[in-house]
Amino acid sequence: MKALFKPLLGGVLLSAAICGPALAHEFGFAGILDHANKEELPELTLSSGKPVSEAPWKLKSGKVYEVEIVSDGTAELGLEGSGFFRAIWINEVVVNGLEIRPYGLDSVEFDEAGTMEIEFLAIKPGRYFLRQPGTTGESQRVEIVIE
Known part of the structure; x- marks a missing residue:
């Protein structure tokens, strides 16, 4: 039995x-x-004319990450990266203390100053990016590698 x-x-x-x-x-x-499996990533900044990230991200498949995205409100700015968002499982998105548990994302956008926190599990190894829509500059994106 x-x-x-x-x-x-x-x-x-x-x-x-x-x-x-x-x-x-x-x-x-x-x-x-488990919190022992979680790592805080460097903050991403959305500001007119400023770099999004100081350095690329190197992530490990199977590890949980948390990132804060901060917009200073200088312009209506966002981040897109459908390939990256499909390579992760999003546990939650927190905006103004409200927890959102989506099935997935394609992009995020700030109409005004604010902070968004995303907690996710890296899954699919590969090379990805998050970038400001409509931009081509290297400083307007963050390169991401999931190993």
Whole structure:
């Protein structure tokens, strides 16, 4: 009888690891969303005429990251990067203390000054970018490598 429940328990624990902290907490199993697996990335800045990032990002598949995107309101600015957004799983986007749990993103935009925080799990290895829409300058983008 015990042998019948082992696969079931394994499936529950795997679901807990993937489905998020609330379910994982129920079973005492934090999995990939455990805070020990999370790393803060350097802030991205959206400001007219200023670089978005100081350096490229080098990420590891299976690791959780958190990034703050800050706009100073000097212009209506955003970031696009559908390839990158499809290579990650987004746990949450936080804007003004409101947590949003989307299925996915294609881009984000600021109409005025503010801060947005995105927590995500890097999944698909490859080379990606986030850039200000309609720009071609190297300083208006951040290069991203997921290993």
